[in-house]
Amino acid sequence: MQQRREGWSPRRLAACRQRLEGFTEDVFCSLARRDQRTRGLAYVRGLLSWGKRKSCEPMAARLGDVHAQALHHFLQASPWDWGPVRRRLAELAGEVLDPEAWIIDDTGFPKDGDCSAGVARQYSGTLGKVANCQVGVSVSAASEHGSCPVDWRLFLPECWDHDQQRRRAAHIPNEVGHRPKWQLALALLDELAGWGMPRLPVSSDAGYGAVPGFRLGLEARGLVYVVGVPQTASAYPAHAHPGLPVWSGQGRRPVRRRYADRPTTVRELVLAGGQQACVDLIWRRGSRGMQRSRFVALPVRPAGKVLTDAYPDGLPLRWLLAEWPTDQAKPTRYWLSNLPPSTRSWSWSASPSSAGASRGTIATRRTPSGWIIMRAGPGGAGTITSSATRRCGIEWR
Numbered sequence: 001m002q003q004r005r006e007g008w009s010p011r012r013l014a015a016c017r018q019r020l021e022g023f024t025e026d027v028f029c030s031l032a033r034r035d036q037r038t039r040g041l042a043y044v045r046g047l048l049s050w051g052k053r054k055s056c057e058p059m060a061a062r063l064g065d066v067h068a069q070a071l072h073h074f075l076q077a078s079p080w081d082w083g084p085v086r087r088r089l090a091e092l093a094g095e096v097l098d099p100e101a102w103i104i105d106d107t108g109f110p111k112d113g114d115c116s117a118g119v120a121r122q123y124s125g126t127l128g129k130v131a132n133c134q135v136g137v138s139v140s141a142a143s144e145h146g147s148c149p150v151d152w153r154l155f156l157p158e159c160w161d162h163d164q165q166r167r168r169a170a171h172i173p174n175e176v177g178h179r180p181k182w183q184l185a186l187a188l189l190d191e192l193a194g195w196g197m198p199r200l201p202v203s204s205d206a207g208y209g210a211v212p213g214f215r216l217g218l219e220a221r222g223l224v225y226v227v228g229v230p231q232t233a234s235a236y237p238a239h240a241h242p243g244l245p246v247w248s249g250q251g252r253r254p255v256r257r258r259y260a261d262r263p264t265t266v267r268e269l270v271l272a273g274g275q276q277a278c279v280d281l282i283w284r285r286g287s288r289g290m291q292r293s294r295f296v297a298l299p300v301r302p303a304g305k306v307l308t309d310a311y312p313d314g315l316p317l318r319w320l321l322a323e324w325p326t327d328q329a330k331p332t333r334y335w336l337s338n339l340p341p342s343t344r345s346w347s348w349s350a351s352p353s354s355a356g357a358s359r360g361t362i363a364t365r366r367t368p369s370g371w372i373i374m375r376a377g378p379g380g381a382g383t384i385t386s387s388a389t390r391r392c393g394i395e396w397r
Contacts, residue, residue: 006050006051006052007047007048007049007050007051008048008049008050009050010049010050010062013045013048013049020041020044020045020048021041023044024037024040024041024044025037026088026092027040027085027088027089027092028040028041028085029088030080030081030084030085030088031080031085032080036074036078036080039066039070039071039073039074039078040074042063042065042066042070042071043059043071043074043075045063046059046060046062046063046066046071047059049062049063050062056068056069056071056072056075059071076171086151087195089150090141090150090151090192090195090197091195091197093141093148093150094141094150094197094198096145096148097141097142097143097145097146097147097148098143098145099141099142099143099198099200100142100143100144100200100201101141101142101143101200101201101202101203102139102140102141102142102189102192102200102201102202102203103139103140103141103142103147103202103203103204104137104138104139104185104188104202104203104204104208105137105138105140105204105205106125106135106136106137106138106155106181106207107124107125107126107135107136107138108122108124108125108126108127108131108133108134108135109126109133109134109135109136110124110127110131110132110133111132111133111134112132114132114166115166115169115170116134116170117134117154117156117160117170117171117172118134118135118154118155118156118157118160119132119133119134120132120133120157120159120160122135122157125205125207134154134155135154135155135181136152136153136154136155137152137153137154137155137181137184137185137188138151138152138153138188139151139152139185139188139189139192142203150192150197151188151191151192152188153184153187153188155179155181155184156172156176156177156178156179157178158178160172160178161177161178180211181207181208182208182211182213182214182217183213183217185204185208185214186214186217186218186221189202189218189221189223190221193221199222199223200223201223201224201225201226202218202223202224202225202226202227203225203226203227204225204227204228205227205228206227206228206229206230206334207228208227208228209225209227209228209229209335209336210228210229210230210233212302212304212306212307212310213306214227215227215302215336215338216306216307216310218338219338224337224338224339225336225337225338226321226335226336226337226339227335227336227337228333228334228335229266229334229335229336230334231265231266231267231331231334232265232266232267233265233266233302233334233336234263234264234265234266234302234303234304235263235264235265235266235269235300235301235302235303235320236259236261236263236264236300236301236303236315237264237269237272237300237301238298238299238300238301238317240259240261240301240315241259241314242257242258242259242313242314242315243257243258243260244256244257244258245258256312257312257313257314259303263303263304266300266320266322266334266336267330267331267334269298269300269320270296270298270320270322270324270331270334271330271331273296273298275294275324277296277298278294278295278296278324279294279295279296280292280293280294280326281293281294281295292326293323293324293325293326294323294324294325294326295321295322295323295324296321296322296324296331297319297320297321298319298320298322299317299318299319299320300317300318300319300320301314301315301316301317301318302315302318302336303315318336318337318338319336319337319338319339320334320335320336321334321335321336321337322334322335
């Protein structure tokens with residue numbers, strides 16, 4: 001079996017040299033000095049070249065026409081602002097992909113030592129375990145054509161806040177400290193908005209969707225979302241409403257409304273709806289035959305102290321989506337969405353052509369990115385093309 005090579009061959013790099021030069025001239029146009037732009041081109045060529053190791057020394061050895069010290073100086077010491085470069089990359093990605101949604105995710109980078117900025121023993125979804133690694137939070141642009149990261153931040157664990165020796169060695173500025181991943185994600189969305197990127201619906205897994213502050217942050221920014229949540233996420237049924245407790249006649253009269261019962265979990269709410277609430281959907285014909293699953297959509301009121309404090313007059317309605325495969329005794333995946341609560345009817349469709357329907361179809365197709373793509377339609381309707389719900393096609397009016 002031929003070993004899989006990682007990167008481009010020298011022949012391919014040479015054939016694309018002129019295109020790469022044009023690309024890097026565009027991306028690094030904000031750099032004042034020509035030698036900086038030249039080293040930027042060399043760095044991009046090194047990243048594309050054959051070989052698993054992408055540090056300066058092995059890349060310089062493979063390229064042969066640049067010194068490792070020059071690459072190292074360009075990355076570590078040369079005074080250039082990365083902001084305009086990253087912004088131009090985001091703009092180019094947007095032009096190619098014509099994105100319909102932003103995807104929030106994080107990626108782990110395994111490390112052997114403890115000197116790299118942000119490295120620690122922490123959980124990495126990429127590795128599927130706790131390991132010595134760095135973690136980067138990213139926002140990717142997604143469409144039917146694919147997906148691509150357009151902005152990102154390095155996550156700094158709390159243990160780095162007070163380790164001055166490692167901070168100095170890694171050149172971490174004093175004003176940079178630990179921030180939860182969901183706050184980094186919101187900051188990335190703010191940065192994209194500041195760059196003039198479009199306001200798009202947001203998708204994430206339960207690592208972010210389970211945090212009420214993250215969902216509140218999206219709502220405060222006026223963003224539509226469909227985010228994963230664990231089965232233990234608490235919520236009330238749609239018919240639940242708070243009321244004033246009965247005054248005992250002593251002390252102050254109650255002024256804050258409260259719910260009479262304790263909230264339940266999203267799993268219990270879906271189970272209470274029963275399998276009769278599910279819609280069976282054949283979502284594509286694959287190599288193993290018809291691919292199908294069942295989904296249910298329920299209006300609920302997500303609960304918890306953070307949300308109760310944010311909405312003292314009553315918790316708002318949100319849509320709960322769940323996948324309940326026919327061969328499973330209970331649902332397997334759950335999502336919350338702030339799609340319009342006035343939705344009166346839901347229908348399900350597997351027709352790819354329905355994604356552009358003027359009445360607002362959520363038609364599901366499996367995109368290369370494998371995530372939700374949403375689009376708002378006219379007249380109060382809206383569209384979600386959802387492969388993060390992985391196969392769910394829904395129409396609302």
